[in-house]
Amino acid sequence: xxxxxxxAGLLTTVQDLGRWGYQQQGVIVGGAMDPVxxxxxxxxxxxxxxxxxxxxxxxxxxxxxxxxxxIALTGGSFAAQINxxxxxxxxxxxxxxxxxxxxxxxxxxxxxxxxxxxxxQVPLVLGSASTYLRAGIGGLKGAPLQEQAMVPCPGSxxxxxxxxxxxxxxxxxxxTTWFVRPAWYQGFRQELVIRVLQGPEYGWFFRExxxxxxxxxxxxxxxxxxxxxxxxxxxxxxxxxxxxLSTAVTFGTVxxxxxxxxxxxxADHQTTGGYPRIGQVIRADLAALxxxxxxxxxxxxxxxxxxxxxxxxxxxxxxxxLKSALxxxxxx
Amino acid sequence: MANPAASLPxxxxxxxxxxxxxxxxxxxxxxxxxxxxxxVQACARRLAxxxxxxxxxxxxxxxxxxxxxxPLQVSGHCHPTPYHRVARQVEELLQGMxxxxxxxxxxxVMLPVCYGGVFGPDLEFVAQTNQLTxxxxxxxxxxxxxxxxxxxxxxxxxxxxxxxxxxxxxxRATPRGAIPAGSVGxxxxxxxxxxxxxxxxxxxxxxxxxxxxxxxxxSPSLLKAGDTVRxxxxxxxxxxxxxxxxxxxx
Numbered sequence: 001x002x003x004x005x006x007x008a009g010l011l012t013t014v015q016d017l018g019r020w021g022y023q024q025q026g027v028i029v030g031g032a033m034d035p036v037x038x039x040x041x042x043x044x045x046x047x048x049x050x051x052x053x054x055x056x057x058x059x060x061x062x063x064x065x066x067x068x069x070x071i072a073l074t075g076g077s078f079a080a081q082i083n084x085x086x087x088x089x090x091x092x093x094x095x096x097x098x099x100x101x102x103x104x105x106x107x108x109x110x111x112x113x114x115x116x117x118x119x120x121q122v123p124l125v126l127g128s129a130s131t132y133l134r135a136g137i138g139g140l141k142g143a144p145l146q147e148q149a150m151v152p153c154p155g156s157x158x159x160x161x162x163x164x165x166x167x168x169x170x171x172x173x174x175x176t177t178w179f180v181r182p183a184w185y186q187g188f189r190q191e192l193v194i195r196v197l198q199g200p201e202y203g204w205f206f207r208e209x210x211x212x213x214x215x216x217x218x219x220x221x222x223x224x225x226x227x228x229x230x231x232x233x234x235x236x237x238x239x240x241x242x243x244x245l246s247t248a249v250t251f252g253t254v255x256x257x258x259x260x261x262x263x264x265x266x267a268d269h270q271t272t273g274g275y276p277r278i279g280q281v282i283r284a285d286l287a288a289l290x291x292x293x294x295x296x297x298x299x300x301x302x303x304x305x306x307x308x309x310x311x312x313x314x315x316x317x318x319x320x321x322l323k324s325a326l327x328x329x330x331x332x
Numbered sequence: 333m334a335n336p337a338a339s340l341p342x343x344x345x346x347x348x349x350x351x352x353x354x355x356x357x358x359x360x361x362x363x364x365x366x367x368x369x370x371x372v373q374a375c376a377r378r379l380a381x382x383x384x385x386x387x388x389x390x391x392x393x394x395x396x397x398x399x400x401x402x403p404l405q406v407s408g409h410c411h412p413t414p415y416h417r418v419a420r421q422v423e424e425l426l427q428g429m430x431x432x433x434x435x436x437x438x439x440x441v442m443l444p445v446c447y448g449g450v451f452g453p454d455l456e457f458v459a460q461t462n463q464l465t466x467x468x469x470x471x472x473x474x475x476x477x478x479x480x481x482x483x484x485x486x487x488x489x490x491x492x493x494x495x496x497x498x499x500x501x502x503x504r505a506t507p508r509g510a511i512p513a514g515s516v517g518x519x520x521x522x523x524x525x526x527x528x529x530x531x532x533x534x535x536x537x538x539x540x541x542x543x544x545x546x547x548x549x550x551s552p553s554l555l556k557a558g559d560t561v562r563x564x565x566x567x568x569x570x571x572x573x574x575x576x577x578x579x580x581x582x
Contacts, residue, residue: 020388020389020400021388021389022389022487022552022553023389023391023400024376024389024390024391024392024483024556024557025483025487025488025551025552025553025556026483026484026485026486026487026488026489026527026545026553027487027552027553028487125547125548126547126550126552134486134528134530135486135487135528135545135547136528137547197350197352197353199351200349200351200357245363245364245393245394245395246393246394246482246484246485246491247357247393247394247395247396247398248351248355248357248391248393248396248398249351250351250352250354250355250400252352253351253352270484270485270486271391271483271484272391272393272482272484272485273484277351280351280352281352282352282353283352283353283354283403305350305353305413305415306412306413308352308353309353309403309413309414309415312353312403312404316404
């Protein structure tokens, strides 16, 4: 009832929707970098969206299945094979006992998700399965997947995540041709436009820096990880020297250290920071940002708080439709 | 007759602003001060006691309390946005809140520290920088009752206020690749304790055997914003005894 890791991939970790409630104790939220792909992967196999998935980065893992399992792959576009035969993403896949799933390199995007019906069962730490690498907790012993490790998957025996209605359809699932994929995963642009709100300290910056922030592209540098993306581009400066007293920061906060190159904080961001916050990436664009690779360029486009909420509702409506379409599929 | 305004309870002044679509910041001052500290603590207590629909958690810091919420679960009339709805609820909750007296004196959390030697390789440097003996640095470091302003940077890491400026020391020019958990350091005008092994540039003066981050506990951080802390010196032998599970409180 588990998956044996034959190849670990570049950085493969167990993630869920985060460890909430402990930020005032300095414990980060963490969780899936691309929460949309994580949620859809779970829905595809009949799990609750909160179930733990495997998040892989740029190069995926190879996993040997110790039992029949229903799985789904989502996120960036990765070459994936089962027993040497290419398989599609964004749909449920039945993997037979003894089969080998090999996830290769990302063709587009940066991160992929593997959901298994019944979830991945690791001990919850502070209420979450998410791997918190820096503290060495959560997931599989607080670390990325290691070769020969076993990923515990109870499958349909887990009473908490019954993969509703799927069992009877096993035969059909081997011939399924439909898929679901939120529209924004269909094309990954070279220069992505990310929509951003003015941050609390936006007004501290030179007018020229404010203009440059909206008008010039920034490159995501190789010094980028689950904690944050370091950007290279026009240096942004404060109109007068001012120091920010450490205060809360969140997923998508764009902060600017003294040398002037902004950092976008990602899922594993620290709970507090002391750099002026020039912007805040809107929630509806976090999933797209999570799929950006080092070397790619992004542009920031200003939106109002009202527009940000409108875009969030639009995304959630789209996802709700997708989810209800899936539950109809299951009933057939 | 006395000025009527003087007899009115002084209301807490604050500003509210969003941090994205899912967080609201209550700004209660601009500088680190005991007065602002009390307001932040009072505000955090009040908001934590009365969670509204959609409330997730809050993070108190030097001058702010940041309130996290799920914008899809905020209930009621959300015009024009869920943020505005949360802001109205926070305003109601903070209405009539007074800065309050100094918080009831809680007992200080005692942190044993083995100073100098392998645990505090920079104790000599801090002493020399300030023209003190290592013993004087230890005496000055163990003297004050420190205030925990906030926990941040790393799980369980306390930002402490109250260090004697006579033991201030600049950060190391080259940060160390790995600082052992429990290390007690000085950086500029601050002192702190590393709960996890991390890279860092602080001058290390000692180490505590007490765990500041306990992931198996439902309250993983030993310290909380608002706590007070005292350090006291222990020998290397006592340090080893602590590590082996002997937990003799002073």
